[in-house]
Amino acid sequence: MMNILNNYIESKLQDEGADIVGFGDLTALPSEVRKKFPVGISVAVKYPTEVIRGISDFPTSEYNKWYINLNERLDNLVTIGAEILRKKGYNSVAMTRSEVGSGESEDNTVLPHKTVATRAGLGWIGKSALLITEKYGAMIRLSSILTNAPLETANPISVSKCGDCLACAKACPAGAISGKNWEIGLYRDEFFDPLKCRKTARERAEQGFGGGNTICGKCIEICPYTRRAWQYR
Template sequence: MNDLNKIITEALLKKGASLVGFAHLGDIEEEKTGGFRYGISIAVALNTDIMSRIENGPTKEYYSEYGRLNNLLNELGECAADILKSYGYKALPRTTKVVKQDEESLSTILPHKTVATRAGLGWIGKCALLVTKEFGSLVRLTTILTDAELEVGIPINESQCGNCSECQKYCPGDAIKGVNWKVGLNRDDYYNAFNCSKTARKLCDKIGIKERICGKCIIVCPWSKKYLKSKMG
């Protein structure tokens, strides 16, 4: 790890990041990266006490945690960008103010999870969420794009879910098709974002929150369960 990587990583971990990875984005279209060839992926782990209580659907606590982590990730992204700029580099933190979902496709131009896989933090699960060995899917992500030539991780290009189908089995929206992800596979070939969104909206309406969150696939993932068990005792 070079000096700049180390400085950024240490600063972010100190401020609350759980994982920090560095990616080369040269194989992604410039229109998606804004011409930046490097990216920093930051993951923050969700609160295990809160997540252990969403087996029957999302809760107001989960919604609050969702918002708290969004704010923290925005702060971490700005922190990394400030460090890069102090060394004379350009940096674009892809905060919630910058990243907007296209409601027609229910996607963003450069998903955070794409950069995370390029950085080697994890793979895309059958549920279309990032899965990490450390935390399962119990993470939220953000990205910083930069022209700094950082030392990068080894990309993960294929799923490590194997024959596991727990997320598909328990998905209340029948959104998961059971197909293992690999780089280049269209999201619609393994996951129905519209079924997920519709079901999440109904679940959230029941408890009066203005969001589309569910979380079922997160907590049934064996990698998530492993992390939950380690924290809950």
């Protein structure tokens, strides 16, 4: 049973265009990475199915447009959510792209959106290093809100449901995905190579639509959880 504030925030964010909203207990994480806030709200918006189907061979300009569009929508959504909470008298920070900043390198953030998402029960980290949701597979983009509001939190997800699947590892044109299963405590670089991915994603964006962005997305398109979602939506 969700409390009234959860329902209120969830429906407000859905009205504004969020496709999945979840509430996570962040207290297992060091206080400084979560800016001392106990709760993280994970917000996901989904790509249209045809846009993801369209990147089977190469990333397209349509995919690039949606990448830009969804990032803007997410920044707006979390800004609105944080504002609503502040009006209710709670502290909150919208983790927009400018607020997130970077961590010790350009491949790291202090509190990745995917960490908030697993805490909020949205999904698990796939062998691809992407968040995989039951509802839309990997064809989503994510953002987060940090708050001290008394929200009810979900059971975190700490176990992968990838099983024996190796579809993303086989399809990745960079060979960036080792095929090792994620579990809590397994650092990204132990199963995924961000440098290989970045280099190849740049090249493929160049080949696909003339470049200017680091996007590829084959690991989103090939995932059976993404493809399963195509059948229903």
